[in-house]
Amino acid sequence: MADTHQNYVGGEWVTASTGETVDVVNPANPTEVVTTYQESSAADAADAVDAAADAADAWGDTPAPQRGDVLREVGDILADRKEELTELLTDEEGKTHAEAGGEVQRAIDIFHYYAGKTRDMGGDVKSPSGSNTNLYTVDEPVGVVSLITPWNYPIAIPAWKMAPALAAGNAVVLKPASVAPGPAHAIVEALDEAGITDGAVNLVTGPGSEVGTEFATNDRVDAVSFTGSSQVGNMVYDQATDDQKRVQMEMGGKNPTLVMDSADVEDAADIVAGGAFGVTGQACTATSRAIVHEDVYDEFVDAIVERAADIDIGPGDEYEMGPQVTESELEGTLEYIDIAADEGAALAAGGERPEGGRFEDGFYVEPTVFTDVERDMRIAQEEVFGPVLAVIPVADYEEALDVCNDVEYGLAASIVSNDHSEINRFKRDVEAGVVKINEATTGLELHVPFGGFKNSSSETWREQGDAGLDFYTISKTVYENY
Template identity: 65%
Template sequence: MADEYANYIDGEWVESETGETFENRNPANSDDLIGYFQQSNSEDAARAAAAASAAETEWAETPGPERGSILSETARNLDDRKDELTETLVREEGKARGEAAGEVQRAIDIFSYYAEKTRDIGGVNKQSSSRHTNLQTVTEPVGVAGLITPWNYPIAIPAWKIAPALAAGNTAVFKPASMAPNVSRKLVECLDEAGLPAGVLNYVTGPGSEVGSTFATHEAVDAVSFTGSTQVGNHVYDMAAEDQKRVQLEMGGKNPVVVSKSADLDDAVEIAANGAFGVTGQACTATSRAIVHEELYDEFVDRLVERAAEIEIGPGLDGFDMGPQVTESELESTMEYIELGRDEGATLETGGGQPEGDRFDDGFFVEPTVFSDVDPDMQIAQEEIFGPVLAVIPASDFDDALEIANGVQYGLSASIVTNDLTESNRFVSEIEAGVVKINEKTTGLELHVPFGGMKASSSETFREQGDAGLDFFTISKTVYTNY
């Protein structure tokens, strides 16, 4: 029988007040029951917030390097369990094994990075315009942070919220996505084993309507960091803003790769395919549109179809290139968009169905899908699909491509494939996106530089990762000392 897993509140693993649980199953094999998790309610979330509030002062007064030593030990614990964590991630989220291993390594690196950054947090000295005056800033933690994370990067995104929050001296309440709560539970285990004091981090599973809403509105929570859909993110913002909490949102994307007339076609096809079909297209930075110069268009489509046919689909634990969608509902949503693309008049070049065969019978698999003859106003060119579906759109020249690229509500990640220096520089200046790439896929992020979007992709308040990741979790006092 599958195990039942508890919440982590005030340093103890405890059951929910509801006495109820929910199932977590393998999306590549729905018969594989991973375990039961707490179906928590607002009372559980409030208990976690109270524990974080009670631990707030002592943790804030803990010297930064001492906090850093706990984060370093956490990184070592994660590294010791890397194979286990990789398998856990594949089993509950569906990524290919190599993708999952890379995500786990990213979590390890994030904790190592912020462990070292604890030595730099404090403030700066400035020259005063007055004699006999010292002028300085003092950096302090915000207080209690509410962290709400998605299922598509179930250990990396929790790591890049938890690590800077704790490094800066905040306590935290953390709600993982119910579709993939197990690998982040093991992350919490690693923090606990590293000696994290009781109450500093609290992990509560359950529905966003109960747990997430409580974290967003509870009087003890001072800041809320959310990653997920734009619709839910905007709702979180509205709730948290009622009592003027600090809010950080990272949300959806409709990310383009522009293929210039000067592009190397081999590079362009590989960049587009990796960005669109990697992690089964289940990334907010996934390539969803390829905007291709009309003189290269037909050959690009032909080569892209050939490249899509090379992708081997199947369970990640068995070494295949592309795994399933995370749930049946996500698969159904992708299939609805594929049908919509047909109805809108786009040409289905390849994919569009569910693969057949014994290894697919019990999972939520879909074929890599390419549409051509896509008009920029079609829904498949405007709305986030969150599956391995790429809309290929022709452009007459660079200005036309740029206008198409910017002609959506989102602005998260964007790429151009070009050998023209003028085009690359104009693209950096004129594209409406928070992440801009030249001759690279739209997915993939360095951990020590800021990450965030524009327009409906972000609250445009604070960035995540790097030094910017600490900015959200800290507040400054300015001190004048007349001696």
């Protein structure tokens, strides 16, 4: 029987006022209940905000290096629990063991990174125009920040929001996705063990309509950081900005890789396959469009179909590609596969839900490749959060770039080319916040900014690196005449 995990409010583990819980099941075997969490209400979320507001001054007044000591210990605790958390992530979300282990390590690295950054925080000294004057800035925490995180990176994304928020001295309220809240819960356990100020971090599990809405609209919240779908993100943005809260929204993508005629086609197929089918295509930066020069189109199609067919599907603890996270996510992917076929795209690989044996109960779909896709088809325009790739032929670089930018999203984009002129033009002209050259659209470094253009982002503040701290601080400029 799965343990029931409580909320964390004001430094205490507490039961939701509703008395209700929700089970999280293993997507590879949905009859297996992995964990059970509180199904909280708006009132529970409001209590968490109150606890954060009451603790904000005490945590914000803690010297930054001392805050860093707490974050460093959190990273160490997570490192000690790495194998346990890797298994939990695989069981709740469905990632392969290798993918889950990499994500847990990312969370460890993020806490260690921001622990180090706390020693460089404070502000800047500038040269004044007159004598007998000091001129400088002081960086202060924003206050209480609400963090609303998704299920597809259930430990990395909470880490890259919580660590800079806490490093900067803010008090935090966190709502992880109900589908896979366990890894975020483990971070809060580590913060508790590391001795963080009571109320400086608070976690409430429950539906977005209750907990998420309260976190976005509560008057005592100063800033909201959200990662998830564009549809939900735009709604949260509207809620949060009604009273001029600071907001940071990272949302969907329709990420392309351009494969040009100068590319090594085998290398290009490896790059695209990794971006399209890794983490079961359940990444906002996943490659969902391969825009391929007509001179290498047929060769590329043969290569990418071969790679899709070679992927070994099954439970994440043993196989190369795991299941989708829920039945509804699987149904959404299968619906897009039907739509693509109905619109006239040619199914070149996959497209089915495998049956029998290890697939009997899990939420599996084959890696899928559609060819002869036209740029205005829904499969080429709308986000499909699964392992589905649309291959679009183009005549030249100019057409490739036009197709690349002709979507409402602008998160990640890459080009595979050995033509330096094309590469330099692509870096300048592509409408995306993450630009990759001869690499997959997926995969991020933790110490550089991350964010998108257009409907992939609110285009307000970036995450990660120094940019991640910018969102969580506000500057005062001090003119000191002595």
